[in-house]
Amino acid sequence: METEVGVEGNDEAKHKECGIRKSSSSLSSPKQISDPVVYKLVRVEGDGRLVPATDDELMEVESLLIDDRCGKHVVADPGQTVGCISNEGSSSGMAQLKRLEGWSQPENKKVDPDKLNGRLEYIEEMLQKVKEEERLYIACGSPDCSSAYVIVDSQCSDPHDKLLHIDEKLQCEIPLQEPVPLLAPSLSESHLNQSGSVGECSHPPDELVAGGSPSSITTKPDFSRLKGEICLDNLSIKELHETFKATFGRETTVKDKQWLKRRISMGLTNSCDVSTTSFIIKGNKFVKKGNEEGCNGIYGSFAKDPPIVNQKGLPTCHVGQLDYHKVVPERRLENHNLDDNSGSDDHQKEQRAAKRVRKPTKRYIEELSEVESKESNERLLNLAKNSGHDGLISPKSHVRLVRHVSSGGRTVITRLDSLGGSGIQVPCVSRVRRSRPRKNFMALLKFNPSSMGMAAALVEKALDDHGFPPDDGNENRVLKASSTPEHVHHQFVGVPEKDKQFSVMSVVGLGNNTDLKCMNSNEDSDDNVVTVPTSKGGIRRKHHRAWTLSEVMKLVEGVSRYGAGRWSEIKRLAFASYSYRTSVDLKDKWRNLLKASFAQTPPDTGMNSRKNTGAMPIPTPILLKVRELAEMQAQVPPNLSLTKVAGSARKIVHEKQTGFL
DNA sequence: CTTAGGG
């Protein structure tokens, strides 16, 4: 199926333009209204037949034309620009007009090839302009004003189709530059308007292919869109703001109704598979004032479609969408599924929307960005350098690099992630040192008073601070350092001031190591290696220091005295001499003890014997005490508390607790 | 910095 552009002069079409202009905020100039020519989209089927375009296609081209005309305005006044594309007003008008016109009229299907080519060129031209505009937007740092975008029909494209290229460009660019949750507008729009019949893209529905029932083409989408838009249209700016906040989880100051509506609808569409459903439901909520039932009745039937829609592996045109789904955290999908089952509980939805999303951990960010960092960097370079034709950017990437700002000399790439549907921007770090400088660095040095050991440590540190991957063969570094110890000082030069001091201090500390004895009392004094293979073939982590029995006992006692959770206290008072045990260590150990005590105490299914051969037996008396303490402090795992603990300890727990509190 | 929890 190909996408072509037909040209048609038509009186009624003028109305269409008028309708659109009317709603496009102050962007229109009077002369445009009298423009006698209107372009209409037609799709060329494989067999050469022409099939009328849908609303979206029309709107797309129209907006495109308008964009072209008001481009200057757009650039000059970003805040208002969005109005160039109009969702309101035009829809109903268009619907009516289309029915009047009759889509199957023969003249609509005649296309002059020359004109076609001309149109294509025209479109490409305009695309260029739009691209520039978008750049300007980004350049002037107005992230919130989405640019007027142009949508080229994203229906199935024949690979030879010229338009395909345009399409692809758009797919790549809009995602890249517009700080909106994924999905090119065309997609969202078509989702909204096609009432879930997205499958049309790859497998055109019968009515479309047949072309014999034009009414079905026009009426159905119109219908749905009509309703959907009415829903949003009824909202005041304030309500729109609320909706926006509920949708994206953040405030907006934009006053532009058009913009808000578009954003909201896009957000809703993007935020879940079930675009239609959620959008409508969402709309409902706010429309409750008036056309509640209207929306409900119409969209209720679509509520079950979405999953199917999702399944259709849509090829070219919906890459963006598919990618989006790839990224969406599963949690979110679940949530939405839940929602959609109960179409009425708007309350829940709002609550969830308002629920604070946990910031993605650095590790998460890193791991994501690590995958694409190379790609992304290349792309960024391309974007930055090529103001002209960027090469086709692989639509595969599911992360949108929104822009990069330099902060403190470092380049930070932000990308838009779909976390929690809030569309928040998370920093996208390109592989940065992962762990903070080792805390027990001094201790390490003390353990390795030999010059080589120290050199190795210093070198490692230096390398680390220079952003070298921390884990690439520590042994190599050691060898290098030992073979050329004099380079250590050179490495030092690059070390940040603070660290330099630290290192120097370490060196000094080396001279008068005070309580080396205490530390040496424990085994495991070689911390040079990343992992230490244990006798049983397992590997122990770098800084692991096996817990001795006395330590465990101290820990247990500490917990009994100060209570679990006061780790810093316990550490300060009971572990004063064990500088290498941090409060976190205590907590972890306690966690393990708890687990152990509740796991293996009761049955004793011979596991104990096997464990005894291991590193740390943890005598059962201690475990028992641990369990007792845990019970006292109501730290009992819920499932176990009922089985084992229930009878005997319950009362005690209660008494003790009341006594404590 | 400490605590709580995930990895």
Add this chain to the structure above:
DNA sequence: CCCTAAG
């Protein structure tokens, strides 16, 4: 044990 988010 390590790491990190939150307070």
